[in-house]
Amino acid sequence: MEKFISLAHGDGGELSHRLIRDVFINAFGDGNEAMFDAASVIISNSKIAVTTDSFVIKPIFFPGGSIGKLAVAGTVNDLAVSGAKPVYLTCGFIIEEGFPVADLRQIVLDMANEARKTGVVIVAGDTKVVERGSADGVYINTTGIGVYQPNMGCSLEFEEGDAIIVSGTIGDHGIAVLTARGELGITVPINSDCASLNTMLDEVLQHSKGVRIMRDPTRGGLATTLVEIAEDFNITMKINEIDVPVKGEVHGVCDLLGFDPLYLANEGKAIIVVAENERNKVIDILREFPEGENAVVIGTIIGKEKGQLLLETPLGSKRILNRLSGTMFPRIC
Amino acid sequence: MCSAVRIAVRGRVQGVGFRPFVFQLACKYQLNGTVQNNMDGVKIHLEGADESIQSFLSDLKNKAPRLSKINEILVEKAEFLNITEFTIIESERSGTSMLVIPIDSAVCDDCLTEMNDPDDFRYQYPFINCTQCGPRYTIIEELPYDRPYTSMKGFPMCEECRKEYEDPTNRRHHAQPIACPKCGPKVRLLLKDGQEVDSENPIKDSIKHLKEGKILAIKGIGGYHLCCDAQNEIAVTTLRNRKKRPLRPLAVMASSLSSVEDLGEIGRDERELLDSPESSIVILKKNKQYKLAKSVAPGMDTIGVMLPYTPLHHLLFTDPELAFLVMTSANPSGMPILYKDEEALQYLAGITDYYLVHNREILHPVDDSVVQINDGKLDFFRRSRGYVPDPFTTNKDVTGIVAFGGQQKTTFTIGRNEQIFVGPHIGDLENIETINHYQDELDHLLKWIDTPKSLAVIDAHPGYHIQKLVKEYDFTEVMEVQHHHAHMAACIDEHQICGKAYGIILDGTGYGLDGNIWGFEIYYGDASEFERMAHLHYTPLPGSEKCIREPWRNAAAMLIALHGEQGLDLAKAIFADKVLELEILKRMMERNLNIVYAGTCGRLFDAVSAICGVTKVSSYDGEAAIQLAELVDEAIIFEPYPFGLLEKEVLTIDFRSMLKEIALDVLAGKDVSVLSGRFHETVVQAIISTMKSLSEKYPNAKKDVVLSGGSIHNRYLRKRITAELRDRGFRVFAPENTPCNDGGLSYGQLVVAAAKRSANQCVLEYQQR
Ligand SMILES: [Fe+3]
């Protein structure tokens, strides 16, 4: 473990993984650590899903959303991909001295709107103000509570041949936010995909018993999230490069900056692993929703011996993909 | 006078026909006694006339079988037992155990003569071999090397073969792959869909197809080659298009030494290499007669050539109109060489028109070795077929150390007693296919070599796949070794340099101890430790690997980082079609977005190559640097550009002014080959002044220098740095046993680990006292 925290410890990739494993799980772990986006706890005989997330983003308002919308949708999605119906939310604000109240109002309004849309109720909150310079504008933490519905959920019983589905184009959020900062002089007509997915995913679980797992590929991107699934459940997953949906503009910006879309953040996408014979049904359901209109199968589970993620390239070779790692040091000569 | 002696021969003396050779020598000089294999080599007891014994000893050294390699011959007086005959006796399982794994060898002259003799029962038989030639490592399933444990096990010997095999005086005595048309493997010609062609003579038909410009996949010793007529431009371009390999030079097989003379310049060394049992691809300077298709080696001043090394290859060259064949290993981009028939049929569909196959199974794929003579010395680009897994001996106990290598051009290295086994060239550990190939070969050699798994050694780069892979093996300890220290240590060990030495490591990319990318390093140290004395000024790589695939980005980043607005203007003038991207690169650098810092020789070459307009976007690794170097005439000494040496914490080489002048010269339309030459000389002079400055600062430092890193393949750099340093009283060494590129990394890692381990043991022993 490194001596000091670097920015890369927060990027959701390899270093975040190690930080959580070596510092947090080491202290809090009870051997039942969540492999999902929410934890399930049992209170007076009923199973409840709990999750928490903090939102720090620059810029606070970006094409397709704001930190407020994100703070609700992000936590709602964590509950939804865990198979729970989101019910309550709490929120905590850390605000920098001098932050415009008008902006704060807008953020809170965005939260309220998103909450209404998804059917969650924000039931508790907290506000702290810190000295100018001790924070950057505003940070929000939300905690979400959801309930599991009987006979609905993810089986976690993976089989060879299971399909890996992604609910739409990847990397939109990462590129929208990066270009919205205006620092690079790149303007592209890309909106963040920031959206709550609970209604759509609920529909999937209502109609399909073949879902193995669902995850939302936020920080660290599609690749990091798939690596986590592969390693946690010891399965070999293969995705096909040409099947992964990426918008032309996202490709363009990645090409310019040397980024890989597979590692860019998403805020309104779900990965669904589903039994082979249910794949078409699930795709059809997803495509009925605007958030899922580009849903597509991107790969399959090809083995159960080794936890790894492979990317089949157009040339036919299969590249090994790892978690996002802080700095992507060049490996080639 | 009669007497008796005991002789011990060590080196590569088993499985190479050494005992029959000794037997015949003893008969020739009418000597009695015994010869026997033991774990250390060959043991001989000899009785007879003193003079005869002397003649025997001289022949033993000078007329040894071509595949043997004698490291030492120990002779001592023995008791005279009055033995009345000479016999080969049972192997003895004693000694400190030197392990021998036989290696593959090009067909020998004796076998060729027989193959071309219409009266011989092996006339035109494509699998003829003897104890002095043929497949070995590639067909071994299990050690010890014995026919039932090879892929020849499915071919019961016929009576004639068995007679030869069992006769101690026959040159095929115990030739495990012995075969003939009656009992041995056979060739078949297949259509592209795998259907067998009904052919009287598949080889003759293959020649016909090659002459028609067709592409053939040919199964050889270590895997499949893709093959076409090297003088047929359309055939070569078709092969390139189908293989999706636009520019990377292709290797060529020439029918004979005399036809090689129609391609490139060959001196004595090159001739010897071409004609050796190892039969590597030798990189030659193209000469005036050169007349191959343009697209064989576009933009190159050199050509990689080998001679036919299997009987099958020789039979392909029976038509005088077909003297040069493109012979490139058949592997889909980024994947290991194909060697299994089913896989070849699957992956080569759409690339090849025909397959020329045989039913002798390849168990261990191995690529052709690639070498050049550089400044008069052997210089490996790739050490594989013909050399692997022949061990090196060292003077330390290296048991239990396994070095996993790096990411690209990877090899692994295994230690056992005082033997170091460097594994075959594997390739780049990016794809699962290559990683599986790595693990297959590693597992096999680990089993054969049977060393305890105590210390694993890996590169320190956090993104190299070996970091993950090593966890699948059960080692007591894992040690990380800095990339360029490994390069340096390999050379130190090979030349058995005592005490400390300077290491000048000019390399592509290696992970540095400060988290930056290193590769233009001057170290001082030994195998166990080093101090960084000087390095190249860091510049940003915006977009990381993207800069390596697209050298123009790296070039622009250097200009902008070193010359600000003026640099940006120069970059815009040179890369006029990239004006928009350049602004963005600059902003990325200002905001430190997706930036890695690097000071490496490879990146410097890339940048200059892009500025000169030689290679702006790379289609294979090293292309930019290679193409830039090919422009330079090594016979000239060019005038250097100005450069700086900055006295920072560590001496820092600064090429700011050189880059600007090169950019201005390019814009002024000056001759690029001169610019390239002057750039090369600037690198030389920068190193020489650094060394001068270090020598003044540390007058008592040792005057030994080792050169390594991928850029040491560069003939101008190597020759000039060596010459200048020698003029100043330095002894200069470069790797001759393993590649100076990352193919030699694992060997160096093992050496560092062994040195550190023994240093630790010394400290422990001292503390216990
Ligand atoms: Fe290197």
Ligand SMILES: [Mg+2]
């Ligand atoms: Mg989350």
Ligand SMILES: [Zn+2]
């Ligand atoms: Zn022979």
Ligand SMILES: [Zn+2]
């Ligand atoms: Zn036979």
